[in-house]
Amino acid sequence: MLKTEQPNADHPELDLYSDEALVKALVDDQQLAVRAVQAAAPDLARAVAAAVPRLRAGGRLVTVGAGTSGRLGVLDGTELQPTFSWPTEQVLGLIAGGRDAMFRAIEGAEDSHELGAADVDQAALGPRDVVLLIAASGTTPYVLGALQAARHSGALTVALANNPGSPLAAQADIGITLDTGPEVISGSTRLKAGTAQKIALNAFSSAVMVRLHKVYGNLMVDMKATNAKLLRRTLALTVRACGCDEAAAAQMLQRCGQHVKLAIVALRAGVEPSVAQAWLDAAHGSVRAALDGRDAAAHRAP
Secondary structure, eight states: OOGGGSOOTTOTTGGGSOHHHHHHHHHHHTHHHHHHHHHTHHHHHHHHHHHHHHHHTTOOEEEEESHHHHHHHHHHHHTHHHHHOOOGGGEEEEETTOGGGGTSOOGGGGGOHHHHHHHHHHHTOOTTOEEEEEESSSOOHHHHHHHHHHHHHTOEEEEEESSTTOHHHHHSSEEEEOOOOSOSSTTOTTTHHHHHHHHHHHHHHHHHHHHTTOEETTEEOSOOOOSHHHHHHHHHHHHHHHOOOHHHHHHHHHHTTTOHHHHHHHHHHTOOHHHHHHHHHHTTTOHHHHHHHHHHHHHHOO
């Protein structure tokens, strides 16, 4: 029996617990999700290193899964655009059962190896694409079918599974095992197995975005200000990065189309937005490199 499916020996009478003890057992067990991801951190780092050159060259970040795993993949990819201005055409979420499976369980869809392969084939993947294949069991036919098709396309394949020795992790280019063990409620991998997947996806995609210059220091400087809350955030980020007052930051942000990294370079270097944009373009979008290049040029000047 898969470890994720085994009865949890610590809680054989879970249904007899008091409300307080029941909630404590469920919450405390989540700590094992963090430990599982910590143990897998070196493999996640390898995946980041392999993924960045492909994505920088225009590749897509594709997630594949069924049920909870598929929904977590879609969620992570969906949040990249507003958080990091990641192009929507460079992210794709595939879930067994299609779009409807995001909102209601379509359990039988995960049993089809052919459906997983067909969904990947329809996506027309190539060598620049990065495919994250997520399955708690590591044996889901839909995900294994998608894996084989993705490998055939030449895409980089990264597997996230919660059972040691899974075929999914073994067959992917980079296999990552999040060994969370038995669930408090036996077999319900929406619990700590899902939590571990969410943490791993967050860590992977966030690290990739840092490497793609979407972050300056620890500030997210390439976000999309699409509502009032985010407009306030762009102002706060610009003030923090530049050490200027809010009025100066707001004025420059307006001139820069609310683009934080552009406003930062313009304010810190004291140049027009068009010049700042040219420096950013030359630095492949890196605020730090754009400013360092300006400083180096000034140092060389007579």
